Each structure stands twice: as C-alpha cells, then as structure tokens.
Amino acid sequence: MVKVLVLGARFGGLSAAYTLRRITDKNVEIKVINKSKYTYFRPAFPHLAVGYLEKKDIEINLEQELPKKDIEFQEGEVTKIDAKKKLVYYTTNGKEVKEDYDYLIIALGAHLSFEEIKGFEENGFSVCEPEYALKLRERLKNWDGGTIAIGSGKFHQGSNPKPEAPETWTPRADSACEGPVFELSIMLRGYFAKKGVLDKTKFIVFSPGEYLSDLSNENRSTVNGLYKSLGIELINGFVVKEIDKDKVISEDGKEIKADLTIILPPYSANPVLKNSTKDLVDDAGFVITNKYMQSINYPEVYAVGDSNAITVPKLGYLAVMSARVAATHLARTLGYNVEQEEYNPMVVCVADNPYENMAIEVNDNSWYGGNIKKATPSKIAHLKKEMFTKYYIWSKGDMALEKFLASW
Amino acid sequence: MVELSDEELKSLKKFIELLNIAENKYGLISLLEGILEDEKAVGKLLSHITSDEALSIISEKENMLKIIASIGDGLEEQNKVKINGLMSIWKATHDKDIQKGLSLVFTILKKLGSKF
Incomplete structure (x- = not known):
C-alpha cells in the first residue's frame, strides 16, 4: 500500500487530502498530521473579532471528520522533514515520533513572525489566529473612539533558487497579503457605525510597500x-518595527499615533522547513517546486499553499488551487487516470462588511500579466461570502465544488 | 423481507451509482449531511419556506400559472393583434381582453411603484 502523509490541515492540506482521497482507492493510505485537532475557516477570523460569528461557527473537528472519509488523522507538531530518508519527525503527547512516507504533501503554512515586532504582545492586536481575534473582540467592546492603525508587516520572500514555473507567477511582494487589512478597514466601519462611535473613530492604514500592490492600478486607484x-x-x-501603547514605529523611525494597532504580522517561512533538508527550500525557507507543486530535488515531495515559494500572495484561494494541482499530479504519478489540474494564479477574495450587509469582491490577475481586474461592491458579494463560509463548514473543508464557485 | 423485481433492482443499482458520483466527484452527500447537522441553518430554511411570503407565493400559484400560460399563448399568437401605428393601438384598446390586461398591468405598476 502507498502511504501519503499530509502535513497541515488548513486550506492547502485539507484540499490536497480530500482531492487525493476522492481520486484514489483504498490502496492509497492518506494520513494528515496537524498540530491541533481543530481547523478553522480562516477568512472569517475578522468576523470573529467583531462578534459577527462565534468560534464554533467556523471550527471543524479533524479527529472526528477525517476518518469518516477514510483519511487517518494524527494530532502532532511537525518538527523536521528528512527528505533524503523520507522521514517526518513530530511530537505528540510530549513524545518525539518519526514516521516514514512514500509521498509527502507539505502544507504547513508560513510563520507569523510576531516576535519581530517589539511590543506586540503587550500593545498589539491581530486577527491571524482565533485567540488573537477574540482578544481584539474584547478590546473593541470597550472602544469609545480614538485612532486605529491597521497594517501589515513585511514579507520575507525567497529569491534563490527560483521555482521551476513561469516567473510571472511569483512577483516580488512587500507584504504577504493585505486582503485582511483592507477587509478590516471597511468591516470595522460597519461595526463602529452599529455601536454609534464611527464619528469618533479615525482610521489609518499602513503598508510596508505600496498598499494592495497585488491588484491592478485601476483597482488600487478605486x-x-x-x-x-x-x-x-x-x-x-511604513515597515513596522515596534508597537507602543499609543503609537506604531517604523524601521526608519517614523511614528503613527494610534490608540489601537491591528497588525497582520511579518510573514516568514515555517521554522520546520528551515530545520529540514536544505535543498528542499529556497534561501528564505519556502519549498521550491515545479508548476505541479512537486519538489525539484525530491519528486516524492509536494508543497501546497503558503509553504510553497510559488504561491504569492499567501492567499487561501491559491492554497486550494495549488492543492488540487498537487493531488491530481500525485494521483497521475500513482497511475490514476485523472485530468491534471493547472495552476492559474489570480487574486480572489471578498472583503466583507457584514454589519452593513455589503462586501467588495475582488478578482484580479493583472499582477501575473492577466487582464482580469474586477473589484465590485455589492450586497450579493456579502451573501456569497456567508454562503462560502457555510459551504466550508458543511462540507468539513471538502470543497469539491470550489473550483466552480471562486467566491472567497 | 421485501422481494425486489429485476427491474427494481436495476433502478436501485442505478440510484446507488448516482449517489456514488454525487459523493465521490462532488462531495454532495457529505455536504447534505453537513447541512442537516446544522440545526440553525435547517431551522432558518424551514421558517423561510413556511413564512407568510413564501406561502402567499404558493397560494398564488394558480394566478402565476395563468400569467405564464398567457405569455406562452401571446408568444405563439403574437401577430393576432396587429399594431402598426397609434390608430391601431387606440382600436386595440376596445378589445375587452386587452382592457382587462391593461388594467392588470397598470395595477401591478401601481403596486410596484408604491413599494419603492
């Protein structure tokens, strides 16, 4: 029996495991290792922060759901991959375990480098994990006016070696993804309007480079x-270096006065990958692959989502797409007659403003040389986001119809 | 135990095949399972179906069918009422059915206007 290990269970890991399970039969053993038995619909963390959704509304119990689809689940924190010996090391219940594989799909995500920002723990807020979103919710409850600064940290993107894929797929990015910054800047307006403190609140948005540089000039102007x-x-x-009680400070000493600072942290490669076989990753620690998400030096290893150097920006939509590409390629390698999915990068997201019943839907591939440049505000876009959230939860993350929907 | 005829067994087999495709290709059965587990969503859906708005649409089914049938008939017989100028429009308004139709359209327009 062929054994496939999937490391990580967010958009990339789950999509890869489910897609592979759908294609292959019982002769392929699929096992997912994730540091927690819970996973979340991550684009809804801002909704958690403004009290529009509860944690349980966006949570999936992997231990319970994956075995129902003949996918084994192991709770454990991966510490190292030895691609030469085909071994994965992880800790579970305080014990270190090593496990072999025939094929490996790395979907560990990137590292949220909060530690790079001095004063974040004491003075900063975020929405990148449920705990941060809930901490922000508490702070927002007592908000009675003032200045809010929202921005992202810099992206530690690799440059050498490059993926074996069209160069237009991996443009240089100052920030890993500013979609949540944009979403929060409009979502909080609706939230404060409902609380009756919007006219007492000033918003400042900052960016380490040019804001929303992954969008077309037209959409940026809009x-x-x-x-x-x-x-x-x-x-x-404005490259953030420090968050103080009443200000944010940049690397070059500029200051923004703010009573509340919300940050999407600097993005760097996952430390696990930096700690793994050297020629698996680029100079920043992201896995280098070909256009089928297959490692250049270790063909039995695939990488999907944020841990792959190919996906820029670090976006859920691209994670799912890369997972489908990897899963179909691996299935074909194993002899299954299935159509090879292709990677066609596009920035797809919905910036939601649930308290005002509207959202801005973005479909833009101009950064990759394409000519799609849509950014449409509408009530329907809000409804689509609500339905997409439901679809993820109802299907337990098995979004087989996602490629027909594209409504993030 | 219920005995099934060959024909029924064949149909059942086909049905199971369809269910397999729905699940294995599109994940639809597990999606349905997920929806049914979501008591809040099912409750909302049921309350929408049984709402006054939905029920009044259902109770107006006869009239809706009449409108749809009339449009169908009109499309089939579109040259029966010849309109080629103001005079022919004026003449057409003497027809009892056209008078009833116009009255219906104007009433709908009035109701539409009052909603905005």
Missing part, C-alpha cells in the same frame, strides 16, 4: 478614492 471619501488615511512604505 481603493485610494474610497479611502479618501471615507476619510481613511493611507501611509505607504
């Missing part, structure tokens, strides 16, 4: 215009 009309101040080229 956002700039929107911000001007809403009185939101936008500061580009």
Whole structure:
C-alpha cells in the first residue's frame, strides 16, 4: 500500500487530502498530521473579532471528520522533514515520533513572525489566529473612539533558487497579503457605525510597500478614492518595527499615533522547513517546486499553499488551487487516470462588511500579466461570502465544488 | 423481507451509482449531511419556506400559472393583434381582453411603484 502523509490541515492540506482521497482507492493510505485537532475557516477570523460569528461557527473537528472519509488523522507538531530518508519527525503527547512516507504533501503554512515586532504582545492586536481575534473582540467592546492603525508587516520572500514555473507567477511582494487589512478597514466601519462611535473613530492604514500592490492600478486607484471619501488615511512604505501603547514605529523611525494597532504580522517561512533538508527550500525557507507543486530535488515531495515559494500572495484561494494541482499530479504519478489540474494564479477574495450587509469582491490577475481586474461592491458579494463560509463548514473543508464557485 | 423485481433492482443499482458520483466527484452527500447537522441553518430554511411570503407565493400559484400560460399563448399568437401605428393601438384598446390586461398591468405598476 502507498502511504501519503499530509502535513497541515488548513486550506492547502485539507484540499490536497480530500482531492487525493476522492481520486484514489483504498490502496492509497492518506494520513494528515496537524498540530491541533481543530481547523478553522480562516477568512472569517475578522468576523470573529467583531462578534459577527462565534468560534464554533467556523471550527471543524479533524479527529472526528477525517476518518469518516477514510483519511487517518494524527494530532502532532511537525518538527523536521528528512527528505533524503523520507522521514517526518513530530511530537505528540510530549513524545518525539518519526514516521516514514512514500509521498509527502507539505502544507504547513508560513510563520507569523510576531516576535519581530517589539511590543506586540503587550500593545498589539491581530486577527491571524482565533485567540488573537477574540482578544481584539474584547478590546473593541470597550472602544469609545480614538485612532486605529491597521497594517501589515513585511514579507520575507525567497529569491534563490527560483521555482521551476513561469516567473510571472511569483512577483516580488512587500507584504504577504493585505486582503485582511483592507477587509478590516471597511468591516470595522460597519461595526463602529452599529455601536454609534464611527464619528469618533479615525482610521489609518499602513503598508510596508505600496498598499494592495497585488491588484491592478485601476483597482488600487478605486481603493485610494474610497479611502479618501471615507476619510481613511493611507501611509505607504511604513515597515513596522515596534508597537507602543499609543503609537506604531517604523524601521526608519517614523511614528503613527494610534490608540489601537491591528497588525497582520511579518510573514516568514515555517521554522520546520528551515530545520529540514536544505535543498528542499529556497534561501528564505519556502519549498521550491515545479508548476505541479512537486519538489525539484525530491519528486516524492509536494508543497501546497503558503509553504510553497510559488504561491504569492499567501492567499487561501491559491492554497486550494495549488492543492488540487498537487493531488491530481500525485494521483497521475500513482497511475490514476485523472485530468491534471493547472495552476492559474489570480487574486480572489471578498472583503466583507457584514454589519452593513455589503462586501467588495475582488478578482484580479493583472499582477501575473492577466487582464482580469474586477473589484465590485455589492450586497450579493456579502451573501456569497456567508454562503462560502457555510459551504466550508458543511462540507468539513471538502470543497469539491470550489473550483466552480471562486467566491472567497 | 421485501422481494425486489429485476427491474427494481436495476433502478436501485442505478440510484446507488448516482449517489456514488454525487459523493465521490462532488462531495454532495457529505455536504447534505453537513447541512442537516446544522440545526440553525435547517431551522432558518424551514421558517423561510413556511413564512407568510413564501406561502402567499404558493397560494398564488394558480394566478402565476395563468400569467405564464398567457405569455406562452401571446408568444405563439403574437401577430393576432396587429399594431402598426397609434390608430391601431387606440382600436386595440376596445378589445375587452386587452382592457382587462391593461388594467392588470397598470395595477401591478401601481403596486410596484408604491413599494419603492
């Protein structure tokens, strides 16, 4: 029997495991290892922060759901991959375990480098994990006006060696993904309007490079215009270094006065990968693959989602797409007659404003040389986001129809 | 134990095949399972189905069918009422059915207007 290990159970890991299970028969053993037995619909963390959804609304119990689909689940924290010996090391219940594989799908995500920002733990807020979103919720409950600064940290992107894929797929990015910054900047307006403190609140949005550089010039201009009309101040080229009680400080010493700072942290490669076989990853620690998400030096290893150097920006939509590409390629390698899915990068996301019953739906591939540049605000977009969240939870993350929907 | 005829067994087999495709290709059965487990969503759906709005649409089914049938008939017989100028429109308004139709359209327009 062929044994496939999947490391991680967010968008990339779950999509890869489910897709592979759907294609292959019982002769392929699929096992998912994840540090927690719970996974979440991550794009809804901001909704958690504003009290629109509860944690249980966006949570999936992997230990309970994966075996129902003939996928084994192991709770454990991966510490190292030895690609030469085909071994994965992880700790579970305080014990270190090593496990072999025939094929490996790495879906460990990136590292949220909060430790790079001085004062974050004491003074900063975020929405990148449920705990951070809930901490922010508590802070927002007592909000009675002031200045809010929202921004992202820098992205530690690798450059050498490059993936064996079209160069247009991996543009240089200052930030790993600013979608949540944009979403929060409009979502909080709706939340504060409902609380009756919007007119007492000033918004400042900052970016380490040019804000939303993964979108077309036209869409960026639209956002700039929107911000001007809403009185939101936008500061580009602000690389956050420190968060103080009443200000944010950049690497070059600039300051933004703020009573509350919400940060999407600097993104770096997962430490597990930096600790693994050297020629599996690039100079920053992201896995280097070909266009089928297959490691260049270790063909039995695949990488999907944020841990792969190919996916830029670090986006759920791209994680799922890369997972389908990897799963179909691996299935074909194993002799299954299935159509090979292709990777066609596109920025797809929905910036939701649930308390005002609207959202802005973005479909943009201009960063990769394409000509799709849509950014449409509508009530329908909000409804689509709600339905997509439900679809993820109802299907336990097995979004077989996702490629027909594209409504993130 | 219930005995099934060959024909029934064949149909059952086909049905099971369809269920397999629905699940294995599109994940639809587990999606349905997920929906049914979501008591809040099922409750919302049921309350929408049994809401006054939905029930009044269902109770107006006869009238809806009449409108759909009339449109169908009209499309089939579209040249029966010849309109080629203001005079022919004026003449057409003498027809009792057209008078009833116009009255219906204007009433709907009035109701539509009052909602906005």
